[in-house]
Amino acid sequence: MKESIIIKNLGPLKDIHIEEIKPFTVFIGESGSGKSTLMKVISLFRWIYKMQNIRSYLKTSKVNSPFRFRMDSYLKQTGIDEFMKSNPEIIYTTTFDNGMTYEIKFQNHKLSFSKNIINASDLHFNKISFISETRNIIPLWANRGASLTGGYLGFYFHEVFKDFDLASDSIKDVELKHLGLKFLVKKSHSGKNYRIESKNNEKFDIEFRNSSSGTQTSVPIILISQFFAQNFKFEDAFNSSVLKYLSSADSLTEFKAVKNLSDINKKIYIHIEEPELSLFPDAQCKLMDDLIKNCFIDNTNPIELLVSTHSPYIVNYLNLLIKKFDKNENDAKYNYDELTVYQVANGSLINLMAKNERLVNTNPLSDTINDIYNEYEKLG
DSSP, rough: OOOEEEEEETEEEEEEESOOOSSSSEEEEEETSSSHHHHHHHHHHHHHHHHHHHHHHHHHHTTOOOOOOOOOHHHHHHTTGGOOHHHHHHEEEEEOOTEEEEEEEETEEEEEESSSSSGGGGOOEEEEEOGGGGGGHHHHHHHHHHHHGOOOOOOOHHHHHHHHHHHHHHHOOOEETHHHHHHHEEETTTTEEEEEEEEESSSOEEEESOOOOHHHHHHHHHOOOOOOIHHHHHHHHHHHHHHHHHHTTTTTTTTTOOSSSGGGEEEEEEEEEEETTTHHHHHHHHHHHHIIIIIIOOSOOEEEEEEEEEHHHHHHHHHHHHHHHTTOOSOOOOOGGGGEEEEEEEEEEEEOOOOSSBOOOOOOHHHHHHHHHHHHTTTO
């Protein structure tokens, strides 16, 4: 399945066209350039497509679909409604090897589908995870949030916290190789006690909430990516989704599964905002090593990764990962052919993948350093 997306006149995004969203896609750009908005739109339309698959599965299994798509609610929930004044256009398309295409369009403030029912042969069951920049609140929320009546910190925070909590049910310790630390989940009288432990000679054991800011922002990335790559059970999520709607429609007796879960294509989409938050450049690169290993090397589940960043270090480091892949190194590595890096600027995208070499063109990301050097030279 190939995905493409067109976005026009949505806040800072004026004219976006991604012909193929690669398994590993990176957006880099200045603050306010639209990176997060772009990633949220892709995440939202992947979720809508997931729900279209569930609805199609139910209908072809002789169940009248018990839910409708409420775009106004989705836009408000995700904060995208703030950009609706300029009458935006969004077209998300999936294309299959058999020639079938399915379009989801948002035009004139209305959602529409090119085909109401997805063919049984094309059905997918997807999981969408969004690791937001607000993940640094998790250590405090984990200890106190549940007791805060009416406490709400926004859709994306609660989504990442839900995934973090689910992951920590299955995984009790995680190596933080980029920091030389270990994250532990221990039992306590209140449920879970999250702790950080040193791996070097200076032994210490502290609460997660008392750890450094770089530790607090990177633990959710490593924990959640490892969970979805290795521990996530599609069966549990699928059964939960299907049974929920069967029960609400009181259609358990009429249900005749058109296809077994084992025969349905599956995929996990992980979206990460600013993985570099509060990390020294060296730690940023080592974090990418662990992320690549989790998602693409040590994984048992199929993963696709989408990252937004301000960090030229991360983008430059991708060239080393490409080189290691080409040299068949036994290390973190990634295939150039399955990677795309875009610079988000002036409401559109600049593809940074070099055409004649297997590398990312990082020259546009060096302008600030060159300007500083040139001004330094002028001062004599």
